[in-house]
Each structure stands twice: as structure tokens, then as C-alpha cells.
Amino acid sequence: MLENRTPYEFPTEAMRQEYDSYTEEHFEVWRLLYEKQMDVLKNRASEAYFEGLKVCGFTANKIPVLDHVNENLMAATGWQLYVVPGLIADKPFFEFLHNKHFPVTTWLRKLEQLEYLEEPDMFHDVFGHVPLLSNPHFSEFMKGLAAISLKHINNPDAIELMSRLYWFTVEFGLIKENNQIKIYGAGIASSPGESVYSIEDPNVPRIPYDVKTILQTPFYKHDFQKQYFVIDSYEQLFDSLDELDRCIEEMAN
Numbered sequence: 001m002l003e004n005r006t007p008y009e010f011p012t013e014a015m016r017q018e019y020d021s022y023t024e025e026h027f028e029v030w031r032l033l034y035e036k037q038m039d040v041l042k043n044r045a046s047e048a049y050f051e052g053l054k055v056c057g058f059t060a061n062k063i064p065v066l067d068h069v070n071e072n073l074m075a076a077t078g079w080q081l082y083v084v085p086g087l088i089a090d091k092p093f094f095e096f097l098h099n100k101h102f103p104v105t106t107w108l109r110k111l112e113q114l115e116y117l118e119e120p121d122m123f124h125d126v127f128g129h130v131p132l133l134s135n136p137h138f139s140e141f142m143k144g145l146a147a148i149s150l151k152h153i154n155n156p157d158a159i160e161l162m163s164r165l166y167w168f169t170v171e172f173g174l175i176k177e178n179n180q181i182k183i184y185g186a187g188i189a190s191s192p193g194e195s196v197y198s199i200e201d202p203n204v205p206r207i208p209y210d211v212k213t214i215l216q217t218p219f220y221k222h223d224f225q226k227q228y229f230v231i232d233s234y235e236q237l238f239d240s241l242d243e244l245d246r247c248i249e250e251m252a253n
């Protein structure tokens with residue numbers, strides 16, 4: 001989703017995580033990424049993100065077993081991870097989200113790719129995205145965002161607008177907690193460079209969350225963001241769905 005390359009079609013059969021196929025290098029990659037990112041996220045990521053890590057049971061020493069993560073997520077908010085081969089088309093993507101299924105890949109980058117990846121791997125999908133799915137308000141926001149997207153799924157202009165909202169929240173969102181700005185977006189949380197940049201760069205604008213402004217703001221891939229949007233709470237995200245629904249009706253005709 002949200003990439004220009006040709007997406008996979010909806011997988012016809014459910015895939016499974018082939019845990020036995022992970023090698024020692026894969027475990028080393030997970031450990032190195034995890035330890036580095038936990039160090040970077042300390043004092044920079046949202047409390048809800050750290051709570052989610054605990055709920056999910058992630059650790060540095062073990063690549064997550066998705067069946068176990070699913071048990072924990074089901075108990076917390078009812079979400080389930082659904083294994084897919086890679087990026088998928090918009091319609092199945094939003095159908096997954098609307099059913100509280102989050103599509104994830106299970107492949108991991110190689111040691112020589114620790115710093116940069118062209119396509120999201122399991123570290124981005126799982127370490128980046130999954131902790132917040134255990135937060136009740138964020139969980140319902142994701143489901144609601146998918147419902148609005150599915151209403152307009154045959155309108156490319158509307159889907160482009162929804163992609164902006166998704167991009168500046170789920171992928172690159174910041175939140176104000178105790179008067180400090182913290183990370184909750186998965187694209188930031190899985191990137192050491194952008195974790196520091198998004199919080200500490202003195203020049204990048206950090207704009208209060210506003211649905212209309214986001215819908216008018218194009219985004220750029222493969223570079224740090226030119227601005228970030230800051231929510232006050234996860235309730236605010238959920239509460240903005242009605243306005244989002246109205247704006248999409250008005251703007252995408």
C-alpha cells in the first residue's frame with residue numbers, strides 16, 4: 001500500500017510465518033535493529049508505544065512468533081496480524097484493516113541492509129506498526145479510517161487524500177505527551193535517523209493535527225518528512241473521523 005510499485009493482488013491462500021526458515025543472521029539482524037532502535041526511542045517515543053511493546057511481548061533476542069503476538073493483541077483490542085508477501089493493493093489493504101487484520105511481511109533484511117530498505121520488511125511492519133494496535137483509541141481510529149477509505153475505494157482522488165491522512169498519522173505521526181513531542185508513527189519508530197530528526201531538528205515544522213491541512217499536504221517518500229503533524233491524544237485521532245468523513249465527501253468529487 002502507498003507505494004508506486006506494482007502491488008500484489010489479494011493473496012488467495014493465507015500465508016504462515018515460516019519460523020524454522022529464520023537463520024542465525026536473521027536473529028542477529030532482529031537483535032541489532034531492536035537494540036539500536038530501543039536506544040534511539042528512549043525518551044522519544046510515545047508511552048503508548050512502549051506499553052504496546054510490552055503487550056506484544058517483543059524482545060531483542062527473539063524474532064516475534066506471530067501466533068503468540070496474535071494471542072496478546074486479540075486480548076488487548078481484537079487485532080490480528082495477517083501474513084502477506086509484501087505491499088498489497090489498496091482495496092484488500094483497507095478490507096484487512098476494517099476487519100482488524102493488519103497485513104505484515106515476515107521476511108527480514110540482510111545484515112548489510114541494516115540502515116536502508118526500499119520496501120518495508122518485518123522490522124518495519126511488526127516493530128513499527130504493531131505496538132500501537134494494542135491502544136484502544138488508535139485501534140478504533142485505524143478501523144474507522146479503513147471504513148471511510150472503503151466507501152470511496154473506486155475514487156482514486158479520495159484514496160490519495162486518505163493516503164495523506166494515513167501517511168501523516170499511522171506512518172509519520174507525532175503526539176504531545178506531558179508537554180513533550182513524542183513519536184508514534186511506524187515509519188519514524190522503525191527508522192533511527194528519522195526518530196532523531198523528527199523530534200530534534202530545529203527547523204522542521206511540527207504542526208498541530210488538523211484534518212483539512214493534512215488532506216492538502218502531499219507527502220514524499222524516500223526522504224525525511226518536510227513537516228510533521230502533532231496530535232494531543234489518541235482520542236483526538238478517533239474523534240477526528242467524522243470530520244475526515246465530511247472532508248473526503250466534499251473534496252473528492
Ligand SMILES: [Fe+2]
Pocket residue numbers: 120124125129171186187
Ligand atoms: Fe508502514
